[in-house]
Amino acid sequence: MLQEVMQVLPKSIEEAASRYIHSSANYLEEIRIRVDRQIEFIVNNRPYFHPYIATKEDALFILNKLSHFSIYMIEEELKKGYVTIEGGHRVGLAGKVITENGRVKVIRDVTSFNIRIAKQKIGIANKLIPFLHERKWMNTVLIGPPQTGKTTMVRDLARIMSLGVAEQRIQPVKVGIVDERSEIAGSVKGVPQHTFGTRLDVLDSCPKAEGMMMMIRSMSPDIIVVDEVGRQEDCDAVLEAVNAGVHVVMTVHGYDIEDLKKRPTIRELLNLEVFQRFIVLSNQNGPGTIKTIYNEAHKRIYTQQAVEGDVI
Known part of the structure; x- marks a missing residue:
């Protein structure tokens, strides 16, 4: 162990x-x-x-x-x-x-x-599938302060997307992970140390903005997964990816969607209505607790129930 x-x-x-x-x-x-x-x-x-x-x-x-x-x-x-x-x-x-x-x-x-300690929790993102997939995967932001399970969650989403969900007739898609800090895939010498599907490629230790453009040019992904977006060049690359027809799933630091509205770089993406889903995580019942889910209009479509065990 x-x-x-x-x-x-x-x-x-x-x-x-x-x-x-x-x-x-x-x-x-x-x-x-x-x-x-x-x-x-x-x-x-x-x-x-x-x-x-x-x-x-x-x-x-x-x-x-x-x-x-x-x-x-x-x-x-x-x-x-x-x-x-x-x-x-x-x-x-x-x-x-x-x-x-x-x-x-x-x-x-x-x-x-x-x-x-890297943890891969297989199935931790299963509860998000009905919220994030409607005929296709939606552009999604996972929001949370440190140690709320954002990276663990986005890792499992990448696994699900690259594997597909047979029982729900969701086909596997091409997923590109831009892993600037080697945290999502945990690659060693370029080889991911976590379990993913067959339709997944990783750019390890590559700056996010440059990596997203490289991934689009070289690997033609359907979805790009990226961690901790915040700088202007990162947000510009996200917009470029979406305009190129690539879906984006990313994480950002914050406590709620209101935090994102206060950050000029992220606020531009919000104003352009780039994302359809916003998942707010907390560690109230342990890392990975779903606190709130917002739609593209920033309206709540899910709020954590006041019961124990609402953890994915």
């Missing part, structure tokens, strides 16, 4: 982490390792601290494991501040940043690691 994570941990931390990893694998979200401080485990969005104090030797061990004992192998990842390992788990890095001409050249003297 989570063997890929265990393999990058030194024995001292592996022993400390063992009971959290094996007893809380379904709920463990992050392992945070900081030199000269206690190990932190995030379980069900709550922090738990283990008394073991991480050392510089522990940090060096983890870096060697991540780089296969050749730091030059992860030079590009060090510029971005994270490394994706097998299983799709992402290891965030912090330490001394070296810049060149105002841009990040590398992170050196890494003293903090954030191991984010």
